[in-house]
Amino acid sequence: MKIGAYVGGIGVLGPGFGNWGEACAVLSGRRPYAPAPAVLPPPALLPPTERRRTGRVVKLALAIASEAADAAGLVAGRLRSVFSSSGGDGHNCHALCAALAATPREISPTRFSNSVHNAAAGYWSIATGATLTSTVLCAFDASFGAGLLEALAQVTVDRVPVLMVAYDTEYPEPLHSKRPFPDAFGAALVLTPAEERNSSAHIEATLGPGLLDSMTDAQLEALRTSIPAARSLPLLRQLALGLCGRTVLEYMDVAHLIVEVEPCR
C-alpha cells in the first residue's frame, strides 16, 4: 500500500528563509538564495513569562507549526501532530551536562522538564489547546523522513489531518564539534486525508532504493546535508515548483523515501 496525503499548509524557517513564501521564491528559482542566520521569533502563542524562557528549539517548532496550520486554514488545536527532531534543545542539554559536571551539582528544575525530547510538542499542545495526540520522534539524520513516514501513515490509516513538524537547532560547544549543525532549520506540513480548500498538492510515499535528490545550488545543497530537517529541501522544491514529479529523500541507509508529488488543480 502506498501512503499518501494532501498538503494543506507549509511552514519553513531557516538560514535565509523567514517563512514558506520566502523559501518558495528561492526554491522555485524566482529569487537567488541569500543565506543569513535564521531568525527565530518569540512564540506569540505563549504567555509573556513562558515566551522569555523558551529555548530556540521551541521557538523554531512553534513558528513553523503555526505557519503551516494557518496556511492550511485549520484550527491548530484540532490537529494531531507528529514532531520529529534529531536532537532537541542543544543549549538546554549543554547547560544540564555542564551543571552535572560542576560541584556542587545544581540543576534547574525548569531546565530538566524542558530537556524532554517532546518539550516543543508539549508547549505546542498547551499553547493551542491541542488534546489530540502528538507523537515525537528521533531518527538522527533520518529524522525528517521518519516524521514524514509516521505522519503519512497516520493520515492513511486513521483518516485524520496531521500536522508534521521537523526541526533542528544548533548545539553550542563543546557538543557542536561532535554534532556540527551550522544553524537552525525547520519544515512543517499540514497533511490531510481528503482535498481541502487550501490543498496545494497530493503526495504519496514508498520506501525503496533510489538516487538521492540533491540541490543544484551549492549553498542550498550544503544546507540540505548539514541539518537533518533540511533533508526536506528536495520535497519543498518540488512543492514550490508546483509540478508533477518524484523526489527521493534521505531515510535509512538501505531504504530512501520516494515521494510522488502531484499539484492540485
Place this chain on the structure above:
Amino acid sequence: MTPLVLKRFTATSCIGRGIAQTLSSLSAERGGLSRCDFESAEIDTYVGTVAGVDDCALPADLGRFDCRNNRLAEMALREDGFEAAVREAAARLGARRIGVFIGTSTAGILQTELAYRRRDPATGALPAQFDYGATHNSFSVADFLRRRLRLEGPAVVVACACASSAKVFATARRMIEAELVDAALVGGVDSLCLTTLYGFHALQLCSASPCRPFDIDRDGISVGEGAAFALLERTGADLASGDVLLLGVGESNDAYHMSAPHPEGNGARRAMQDALSDASLEPAAIDYINLHGTGTPSNDRAESKAVISVFGAAVPCSSTKGATGHTLGASGALEAVISVLALRHGLMPGGVNTARVDPTLTAHYLRRNRAAPVSRVLSNSFGFGGTNCSLIFGRAG
C-alpha cells in the same frame, strides 16, 4: 483496530532478567529497589538498578554504540529466545519488512555526562572517543538494535518522555496497517543517568523511601531502569488459544502543563476511552488495570479520578512501580510485558511497598497479589509534556 499478536516478549528490570525471574518476583511480591549508589550520585533516594549491566559487552563490530543504555538493550535481547525469534521472523518475512520502534527518554546521555567531566582543560573539547550519535542521541538505541539484528525496515525512536514505549505500539500498529512492514520489534530501553536522578530531585519528585504508589504517605518516585521488547505481527492461521493480542491503543495530550498532570486526569481519561473504543470494548470487559502509578501525590490523584470516571470503582488496579521503580521511557513496554504476564498467569500483581491506600483515591487498588482469570488488561503510561497512552491486551480465545 485489527488485533496484532505478540509473537515473543521479554523484560529486564531490577526485579528480574527475563520473564521467569520477573514473574517469580511478581508472584512473591518482591520489589527490587535499593538505596541509590549509582555512579557519583549523592541523592537520598532509592533506585531500581539492573545488576550486571556493566558486564554485558556489545558485539565487537558495534563497539561505537557502547554505553549503559545499549548494554541494557543487549542484555534484554539475550533473554527468552527473543533474539532468535526476531531472526526467525526476518528469515520468514524479510529483513526489510520488519520495523524497529523503540521508546526511550534519555538513551545514552550518561556518556555525555561523563564526557563533560573529561573536557580538555585548555580547549573545553570533549574526549575524542566520545561518540554522540551512537550513544547520547535518542535514536542510538534503535540504530543499535537494527544493526545488531540486521533489520532493514523503518526504524525510529519515539521520545515522549515516560509514555515513549507505550506509544511505540501505536506507531507499530499504524506501520503494519499501512503495510509498510509485516512485523515490528517494539520496546523501550532507559537506563540510570545523572540527568534524571538530579532532575527529578530538583523537581522534588524523588522519594527518600522506596516509592509507594497510591499510599496515603506517598511522596515521589523511585527512578529505575529497564528494557522490554515485543515482536508484533498480524494474526494468522497459527494463532493459538492463549496467544496474547494487542487489542487497542489510545493516545492523547493533556494540553495543560509541562511537568504536572491535569488535576482531573482529563487527558488520561481520554486515552483510556480511546483505547476501549479502538478495541471495541466496554469498560466492563477490562479485568485489571496496570496503572502509571508513579507514587507522586499529583499523578496518583489524577489517575485515580480518571480511572473512576471510565471504569467506576469495580476494576482492580495497581502500579508495579513500587517493585520496578519508574523506568521512565522503558516503563510503557515493561508494564506491557507485566500486563501480558497477568493475562498468561492469572496474576494481578499487588502494589509492593504500599502500606495504607490513600482513602481519597477511590480506584480499586490492589495492595496484595490476586489470583484470578484475566482476559483483558489495560496499561497506562503518561509523561512530561502532558502525553498519555493506554494499551489494551487480551488473550486469543
